[in-house]
Amino acid sequence: MAVKPTLRDRRRVQTAREIQRAALSLALRHGHDAVTTEMIAAEAGISQRTFFNYYLNKDAAIVGEAPCFDDGTVAWFRASSGPLLADLLQALRRLLNGGELDRGTSQLIDRLLDTAPELLPIFYGSLRRLRDQIADLAVTRIGADARPDAELLAEAISHALGDTFRIWANDEAMSADSIVDVAGAKLQVLRGYLAQV
Template sequence: MTGLRSRRRSETAKDIQRAALSLIQRDGYDAVTTDAISRAAGISQRTFFNYYANKESALMGELPEISEQARAALLSGEGPAHRDLYRMMYFHTLGAMDKREELLVFVCLLNEHPQIFQLYLTRREQINRQLESLLAEKFPDLPEMMIKILADVMLNTGWAAIRCWLQTDTTLEAAFDNAWASLLDCLPLLLPTTQE
């Protein structure tokens, strides 16, 4: 796929997402139909389904690729691990922007609409798997199970930080620091006791 077609596809995908978000903010999630989104985006409803599987997918937009910035943020880091994680998630998941207001709208929708919550979980899982592949690169000698568990532990802590950030007045960086500290505080509960 070449220049104009590729660019056109990206722009249309983005147009659809913007139309979805705008209509949903105006009319409420349940009142917005795929037909309305399509018209607002300037395409036919039939074409809508060439881009997105359903309404909530349109609302969330496309899964971001791992950018060079996000890769570098994690791979080049020599520690501490949570600094790497913060920078990776900042560039990748938040798209290097402080999109707090937009994300707050989104969290509201999440809490009210199970379909969106489901898709959010799927997105999270997909991003966790992306991180997993990065970690496999960073630690080429670790077994697969360890990579998977490490990715899950790190990313779930990161998501908890983002959620905390959205609910309090703290900075994103401080939220990551706090979540990480909580994780480290949990470790003694996981370690073998003297009884073992």
């Protein structure tokens, strides 16, 4: 399963990161609206055309790409038979331990979201693929008929996770391992509210 990351692959990742850095830096300096894709490309040292080879649009470059489950985690989930939410959170733990989280970038995103709240939907939207994957996993347990319910659950989970990312970004003392735990606690708070009928 271990891959041989060729030069091209490393460059690709590197360039994607540089573009995101450029986009974040410019947005923080000049405001989100004042930044154009041409400026980002110039700052990142590439052509505008290449920018669009990496990201579909300006917003995607700013929030970057969310991680998604690897095959091993999906297989683990399907084989497991624990409580639904517990297993979903465990899958997320595997995901976050695997991927290398960059607290610096997360901090920049968080600061930008403070000054430009109109970006919040885009931030949560960046978790879309992950959310869809969570819904897919949930459906394997509760049945395809309940897909809308699975998506509701997945939306709550990814929202809580997004909130927790912002907390983690600003709390150096918080370890990446505890992100999922804190998100899980938030979900229990939600459960409490939902019981208030």
